[in-house]
Amino acid sequence: MDQLSAMRVFLRVVETGNFTRAAATLNMPKTTVTNMVQGLEAHLRTTLLNRTTRRVMVTTDGALYYERAQQILAELDELDGSMSNSQTQPSGRLRVEMAGAFADLLVVPNLCDFHDRFPKIRLDIGVGDRLVDYIAENVDCALRGGTPTDQSLIARKVGQMTMQAYAAPSYIQKFGAPVHPQDLEHDHFSVGYLNATAGRVMSIAFDKGEERIEVDPHYVVSVNDARSYVNAAISGLGVAQAPSFLVRDALEKGELVEVLQPWRCEPLPLYIVYPHTRHLSNKVRVFVDWLAKLVQSARLDDNRGQTGKLGQGTIPPE
Structure with missing residues (x-):
């Protein structure tokens, strides 16, 4: 069984709601779609979908598998794209977490610069000092004060x-x-x-x-x-x-x-942290690099600061 192909077929069945529509969008015979999903269930030794004559319903295991498979295939597609053309402009949704003070005083006042450099990236910024489940909440990276203790995260120190x-x-x-x-x-x-x-x-x-x-x-x-x-x-x-x-x-x-x-x-110390699963993403890499330069230009370890107003700081050109 081609597991990656079977995962893609399973996702399409869930998204379209039945095997017939999934087969049509994939340009495959319905029997092929059915056999691939059944083969995936046999491989996993669990039922992913409950079938009736009118509809397909996702089981509890199926819902969990769908979420994880969706992340894996999205990361694989992004990896393939970055390897095939490393110069491609990064694009897509980027989920970031940071404390409100960092957002208000440092990041948001300078976001026009980031957008000018990477216009195809759409930022969703979560504001607050809270415990984040990076995988479950699909968070790409975070700006945090203090030394990280979570060993599942990659941590890059960007200042103090x-x-x-x-x-x-x-x-x-x-x-x-x-x-x-x-x-x-x-x-x-x-x-x-x-x-x-x-x-x-x-x-x-x-x-x-x-x-x-x-x-x-x-x-x-x-x-x-x-x-x-x-x-x-x-x-x-x-x-x-x-x-x-x-x-x-x-x-x-x-x-x-x-x-x-x-x-x-x-x-x-001030760190940018992100899950191991995000480290090959172009959009994460360019944002982390941009944010690191922004923090360094703001001189947060200087009582006087650079200009007295963090939002007026300038980021070095690339």
């Missing part, structure tokens, strides 16, 4: 973000300024950051010379979005340890001030 502790003047006027990281466990409030993967508020670490202290913050509110995290600090709800690029405007406006000097925070 300068981190420091900040508080609102209204908070300092009410509670005073913390002078030691351990103050955040008892005498002061922090804004908690809820880790979507672990389901708990993240601890925060500070360094001074050879000394390193990690504290579990005492908080009255925790959030799982970077923008809400900073806004909570601006509102006076506690001390926040945040990327410097995210608080530039608030610092310029006097809405936040830096605290806990000379204690420093370790820079947060």
Whole structure:
């Protein structure tokens, strides 16, 4: 049995709803289509389709097989296309995930540049800090802060973000300024950051010379979005340890001030991650390369930034 051909025939039967229409669109005899699906079921030792005189219904196993076969054949077609002509303009739908702060301040303001370079790619951007099932949700890649722990993903480090502790003047006027990281466990409030993967508020670490202290913050509110995290600090709800690029405007406006000097925070690495099954896709490759250059041009590890406004950064020409 030619399993790939049988998979394509099975997909067409599911998509058209019956064997007769599938045979017509494939320009095959109906008996051939029927035999190929039966051969696939025999090979898999399961029933993929329930047949009646009027309709074909997909079984539970058939639905699962359809989803996976569809992904495999799409990737195979894309691979064949990239190998036959590596200069072909990348095209198709690209599903990307990233935190709202990255989308609003960095990526979306520069997407016209990406579209000018790759007009045939259609981007679907999911915004939020959440746990993603890359295969089930058909996500091609994601921009994430922190070192990835999922060994099933390919991770490419594209930069790092300068981190420091900040508080609102209204908070300092009410509670005073913390002078030691351990103050955040008892005498002061922090804004908690809820880790979507672990389901708990993240601890925060500070360094001074050879000394390193990690504290579990005492908080009255925790959030799982970077923008809400900073806004909570601006509102006076506690001390926040945040990327410097995210608080530039608030610092310029006097809405936040830096605290806990000379204690420093370790820079947060920034990665683009994608499943192993996506690594040969032209559309993923060009987007990852473009995004890596964009992150580097924004200089997220510099407190001053490139222009003060991330959306005004320029991407080096290719």
